[in-house]
Amino acid sequence: MRLLVVEDDPLIARSLNQALTPLGNTVEGFTRYAEASAALRHDRFDLILLDLGLPDGDGLTLLGELRERGDTTPVLILTARDGIDDRVRGLDLGADDYLAKPFSLAELEARVRALLRRSQQRTDNRLSLGALCFDSTSGVATLNGEALDLPRREVRLLEGLLLHAGSITPREMLENRLFGFGDVGSNALEVYISRLRKRLQGSGLRIRTFRGLGYRLEEEPR
Amino acid sequence: MIEVDGTLKSRLAVWLLVTVSALGALLLIEAYLSSQRAAERAYDSQLEAAALTIAEAVQWQEGKPVVEIPAAALQILATRHQERVFYAVLDADGKRVSANLDFPIQADWRQQVDEHPVWTDADNLGAGWRLHGREFDSAGWETQDPVQIWVGHTLAGRQALTWELFERAVTRFLVMVLVAGLLMLLAMRVALNPMRQLRQLLRQREADDMRPFDARVPEELRELAETLDTLFAHQRESRDALLRFTADASHQLKTPLAGLQSTSELALKSHQPDEWRRALVEVHDGAERTSRLASQLLSLARLRHVVDGSEMSRLDLGALLRETLFDWAGRDVAQDHDLGLAELPDTPLYIHGEPWALRELLGNLIDNALRYTPPGSMITLGLVRHGDEVELFIEDDGPGVAPEVLARLHHPFERGGRQDTHGSGLGLAIVDSIARRHDARLNVAPHTPCGLRVSLYFPLSR
Numbered sequence: 001m002r003l004l005v006v007e008d009d010p011l012i013a014r015s016l017n018q019a020l021t022p023l024g025n026t027v028e029g030f031t032r033y034a035e036a037s038a039a040l041r042h043d044r045f046d047l048i049l050l051d052l053g054l055p056d057g058d059g060l061t062l063l064g065e066l067r068e069r070g071d072t073t074p075v076l077i078l079t080a081r082d083g084i085d086d087r088v089r090g091l092d093l094g095a096d097d098y099l100a101k102p103f104s105l106a107e108l109e110a111r112v113r114a115l116l117r118r119s120q121q122r123t124d125n126r127l128s129l130g131a132l133c134f135d136s137t138s139g140v141a142t143l144n145g146e147a148l149d150l151p152r153r154e155v156r157l158l159e160g161l162l163l164h165a166g167s168i169t170p171r172e173m174l175e176n177r178l179f180g181f182g183d184v185g186s187n188a189l190e191v192y193i194s195r196l197r198k199r200l201q202g203s204g205l206r207i208r209t210f211r212g213l214g215y216r217l218e219e220e221p222r
Numbered sequence: 223m224i225e226v227d228g229t230l231k232s233r234l235a236v237w238l239l240v241t242v243s244a245l246g247a248l249l250l251i252e253a254y255l256s257s258q259r260a261a262e263r264a265y266d267s268q269l270e271a272a273a274l275t276i277a278e279a280v281q282w283q284e285g286k287p288v289v290e291i292p293a294a295a296l297q298i299l300a301t302r303h304q305e306r307v308f309y310a311v312l313d314a315d316g317k318r319v320s321a322n323l324d325f326p327i328q329a330d331w332r333q334q335v336d337e338h339p340v341w342t343d344a345d346n347l348g349a350g351w352r353l354h355g356r357e358f359d360s361a362g363w364e365t366q367d368p369v370q371i372w373v374g375h376t377l378a379g380r381q382a383l384t385w386e387l388f389e390r391a392v393t394r395f396l397v398m399v400l401v402a403g404l405l406m407l408l409a410m411r412v413a414l415n416p417m418r419q420l421r422q423l424l425r426q427r428e429a430d431d432m433r434p435f436d437a438r439v440p441e442e443l444r445e446l447a448e449t450l451d452t453l454f455a456h457q458r459e460s461r462d463a464l465l466r467f468t469a470d471a472s473h474q475l476k477t478p479l480a481g482l483q484s485t486s487e488l489a490l491k492s493h494q495p496d497e498w499r500r501a502l503v504e505v506h507d508g509a510e511r512t513s514r515l516a517s518q519l520l521s522l523a524r525l526r527h528v529v530d531g532s533e534m535s536r537l538d539l540g541a542l543l544r545e546t547l548f549d550w551a552g553r554d555v556a557q558d559h560d561l562g563l564a565e566l567p568d569t570p571l572y573i574h575g576e577p578w579a580l581r582e583l584l585g586n587l588i589d590n591a592l593r594y595t596p597p598g599s600m601i602t603l604g605l606v607r608h609g610d611e612v613e614l615f616i617e618d619d620g621p622g623v624a625p626e627v628l629a630r631l632h633h634p635f636e637r638g639g640r641q642d643t644h645g646s647g648l649g650l651a652i653v654d655s656i657a658r659r660h661d662a663r664l665n666v667a668p669h670t671p672c673g674l675r676v677s678l679y680f681p682l683s684r
Contacts, residue, residue, distance in 0.1 A: 075543040094294025101513075102510070104510075104554060106554055107554050108551070110554075150647070167552050168548055168551055168552050170548070206224075208550045210561070210562060211560065211561075211563060211564065211602070212562045212563030212564060212565065212602075212604075213544070213547060213548060213551055213563050214548075216552070
């Protein structure tokens with residue numbers, strides 16, 4: 001995995017480098033718009049961390065150039081501007097995620113992991129989190145390499161959760177996946193969730209409930 | 223937006239012009255008529271003089287009148303305007319004794335002349351004429367038959383005199399208008415002078431000079447000057463508030479920075495890795511606290527700065543709440559709490575608001591709840607409709623706040639008597655500012671059986 005960090009503040013650049021290298025990545029850093037732009041034209045990266053306020057240009061312009069060339073490399077925007085307009089503009093231009101400074105490194109790592117996972121899924125059609133793996137073409141889920149024998153609705157539920165792995169899957173979305181758009185009882189979904197929870201026990205994965213919002217498939221903290 | 227709508231001078235000038243033109247037209251008509259009257263009078267008396275001169279020349283020979291027209295009479299009749307003249311002397315039977323033109327004298331004129339001298343207008347030989355006739359008794363002669371003398375001339379002389387008199391009147395009038403106009407201009411300059419002085423006073427002011435005016439102004443400008451004074455007073459107040467706020471803010475920022483400084487200084491002096499670690503943890507917390515404080519100060523500044531409400535739009539409060547809560551529930555800081563959404567009403571609830579400000583408001587409410595309640599606490603947000611209002615609430619089952627502190631909880635830097643958390647006391651102040659921008663009421667009340675319930679009542683948009 002090759003990561004590109006475009007950040008002009010040396011302190012932040014250094015801590016990004018230190019935090020991301022242990023994830024098994026090579027991290028290249030640039031402090032200028034011009035250098036980064038040149039590097040992006042010649043090289044391929046798996047993820048770009050982009051600061052918006054560069055001394056010789058706007059990071060959003062760089063993002064625009066990239067997407068105009070048809071380059072779909074995931075981009076995570078880092079910025080001290082936390083105005084919602086910038087956020088919307090960045091996402092409109094094709095940024096994949098947005099993190100406002102100051103951020104905690106743990107939060108950054110989680111976002112980077114999620115982005116890398118998503119970009120991987122795009123290439124091999126496999127959804128995975130921890131020991132859990134799901135092949136969306138064959139519809140087979142495996143846990144620690146062993147195939148799970150799941151009823152149809154649980155397969156759909158698992159796929160829905162894995163698609164959003166690391167973030168909250170809205171309850172309505174899961175209900176539509178499982179039961180179509182018809183009216184369902186408020187705890188019908190809860191029944192399937194608890195079944196799936198039982199299957200995942202001891203796997204290092206858990207399903208966390210967010211009251212009124214949805215569910216999140218996540219790795220249990222060690 | 224200042225739009226220039228003409229000048230005061232041009233407005234005054236237009237009114238003046240309209241008045242002067244209307245009055246001037248009337249005056250000119252009057253001047254023409256009186257010139258005409260004067261010319262008539264002058265020439266009529268000339269006709270009379272000519273008639274009298276002729277009368278003196280009438281002789282009687284054998285009871286019949288004979289007349290040798292005197293040259294003086296003709297001179298009187300003929301003005302210098304190339305006029306045609308007419309005279310006739312008629313005897314008692316109306317027969318012409320002497321005449322220079324065959325001017326028909328009508329019978330009724332002759333009868334009138336019996337009684338008194340006659341002036342009349344008539345047309346003859348393709349021109350207008352003025353005629354005068356009078357009768358003379360041949361007193362002292364043997365016969366008593368009166369003779370009638372008729373004289374007349376064309377109108378060129380009269381018209382010329384009328385025009386001459388009229389022209390003089392017009393010239394006098396124009397000179398008067400010109401002089402009055404110049405005086406008016408002068409008067410306007412003098413009258414508008416206080417305005418110019420006010421302008422200069424304003425221009426000379428320093429940007430931060432907010433003192434009340436010290437100027438002499440006429441009554442008409444008093445209101446303007448007072449309004450400006452009020453404006454200055456508002457500016458002064460808001461500047462003072464800003465200065466107070468900046469002072470508070472820098473004090474608030476200095477405190478954690480001082481902590482950072484002393485902690486790192488002590489750690490640098492120490493040789494114990496344990497000490498370093500402890501110091502680093504403190505430095506990390508301090509940095510987090512400081513940056514949060516900075517971003518809150520920024521929101522407050524933005525709230526105070528953006529006043530025109532140009533970003534207001536009609537929005538679904540439920541959708542905004544859901545979206546914001548999704549964002550917050552996924553964050554690291556929320557992982558130790560049970561942050562949830564109560565079931566929303568079935569129909570969307572629309573309010574008129576600014577999305578960024580409302581997100582900021584929700585963020586501060588959630589952040590406060592996470593910060594001031596112990597891990598594991600249940601925090602619930604939701605919407606309740608009350609008539610044409612919607613209540614946005616956030617409630618927790620934490621320790622709550624002492625009743626005497628509740629009322630001043632939304633003051634900046636008030637932390638509800640808590641010093642044990644990393645809060646700045648700005649959260650509810652921001653919430654309060656945003657609520658006021660949206661005409662919403664803020665209510666903080668204890669939640670039963672324990673905890674706090676913060677409610678905002680927004681007017682629903684139709």
